Amino acid sequence: MSVRGKVIKYGNNVDTDVIIPARYLNTTDKQQLASHCMEDIDNTFVKRVQKGDIMVAGKNFGCGSSREHAPIAIKESGISLVIAKDFARIFYRNSINIGLPIIECAEASEQINEGDEVEADFEKGIIINHTQNREYRIEPFPEFIRKIINAGGLIEAVNKGMLND
C-alpha cells in the first residue's frame, strides 16, 4: 500500500482536545466530527484539507484524551497518513485499531515542510519527499500490529480469530 499527498504540518504535543474539541463529542457521526477537526489550533484545516493529504507533526502527537473521535476525525477529513516524531500511546493504538496509517520518523518529522509533496510506500518501507528529493526509511511495525493492520483494523482481526490465544 502506498499513499501520496500534500503535507499539512503542525508542531509538538498536538492534543486530542484541539484535534476534536470535547464540545463536539456529543455525536458519533464521522462527518460531523471531521467538520470540526483541528478547529481550535487551525480553523483553515477543514477548508483546505484534500483527500490524500498527509499530516506531519512533532513529538507526542495525539496526547491527552483517549477519544477515538480524534483519529476518526482525521481519517474522515481525508488525511491518508500521519507522520510524527512520536505519538501519544492511546492515539497510537487507536489509529492502528481503526486503520488510520501512522508512521513514527523523527527525521521526516523535522525535515518535511508544509506543502511538500510526500509519498509513503509501506511495502518498501520508505517515505519519499518529492519536493525536497529526500527519502526516509520506515521502521516496520511488529508482526502482531501488522496482523491488525492487514486485517483492516482490530474488529476485523477479532472476527478472524487473530486475537485468540
Add this chain to the structure above:
Amino acid sequence: MKAMTMTQKILAAHAGLESVAAGQLILAKTDMVLGNDITSPVAINEYKKINVKSVFDKDKIALVMDHFAPNKDIQAAQQCKLCRTFSDDNQISNFYDTGDMGVEHALLPEKGLVTSGDIVVGADSHTCTYGALGAFSTGVGSTDMACAMATGKAWFKVPSAICFNLKGKLNSYVSGKDVILHIIGMIGVSGALYKSMEFKGPGLKNLTIDDRLCMANMAIEAGAKNGIFEVDDITKTYLHSVGAKEPVVYKADKNAQYDETYDIDLSTIQSTVAFPHLPENARTFDNIPEIKIDQVVIGSCTNGRLSDLIIAAKIMKGRKVAKRVRTIIIPATQKIYLEAMELGLLKIFIDSGCAVSTPTCGPCLGGHMGILAKGERAVATTNRNFVGRMGHPESEVYLASPEVAAASAILGRIAQPLDVIKKGE
C-alpha cells in the same frame, strides 16, 4: 527468569506467561472494562460488528454516564440512551447514570470494583487512576473497549518503567496534586511516553489513598501508559473498607530494570500550579506573578474526593469568594456529595458564595456546568489545561491543588493557601 517491574508482573500473570520483557506484545485478560457516555457509544457501534452473541462477562463491564451527564443537550441525551439500552440488553451490572453515578475514576474505587493486581482497561485516558490501588490500569480507545467487552482481552506492548522513590512527608496544605504537577514539570508531558511510572519508597506511608489516586490519575499527563503504587497497609485497609475483592499483591523484583530512577523528598514539594497550555508548565509561588481569575473549579476525577472538599472548606470557612469569581464545587460522586453534606461542607461552600453541583465531569473538558468565555481564566483542580479545554480557545486554565484553588477563589487571583489562612490554622 528476567527481573520484572510491578507492572510487568501483573501483565505476565494476565497473559498466562511466566515472564514478559519491555517491548513484547501480549494479549492479556481484563478484570474490568470501563467506558463513559462519550466513548461508549463509539464502542457499542463497533461491538455490534463483532461476531459474538454476548459480552464476555456482564459483571466485568462498567458504563458510567458522567461526561455530559446529567444530559447537557439532546445529542448527549441520545448518547446516554444508547448506553442505557445496551446495558439493559446485555444486563450490564455496573451501569451508573444520573442519581447513582459519579465521575468514573472516583466512582469505581468507591464501589469496590477494582483491586490490587487487576488489569483494568477504560475508554478514558484517566483510567490510569487505579494504579493507586496497585492495579495495572490504562486508557484505551473505543475499539479496544468494544473488543475487550466481547473477548475479555486487550493487546498491550509491555512497557519499561521509571521509578519514583518517595521519602519524607508533605507539608501542610500541600497534597498529591502538587507532587504530580511537580513531577510532570520535571519530566515533561512526554517524559514517560509508553512507560510505567512506579511509585515506591518510605514516603508512601505518608500519602493517603486520595493523594495516590490523584497522582496516578495524572500519570497520563506525562504520557505514561500507567502509574502504579506499591501496595501497602494503607491500600489494603482502603480496599477492605470499600468491599473490593481480595487484593493480589505484585511487587517489583529487587533487581528490576528501570529506565530512570528519581528520588523525591516529599517535604520539599511546594504548592505548584501548571500554567496554560500544558500540564508540564509547572511553577511554584516564587515564580507566579499576580494573575486575576474569573472562575475556580474544585472537582473532577483528579480532585473531587472528600478530602479535597474538606481542605477546600477549611480554607473557605467564614470567608467569601472574591467578587466576580465564579466558584464551582463538584463532589465527584453521590457518596462524596452526601458525606460533604453531613459534614456541613456544603453549607460552608454556599455561605462563601460557591455553586455546588451534582457529580459530573462537566467543565473539566469544556462540556457544560462552567464554560469559559474568550479571555477568561480559571484555576481548576482538574487535570488538563490544553487550548480550549474549558471553553473558548482563547481562555486559560491553571491547574492546581484544592488548597490553591480555594485560596485563589477567596483572593480572586492565583494564590497560595498561606496567603489566606492565619498562622497555626
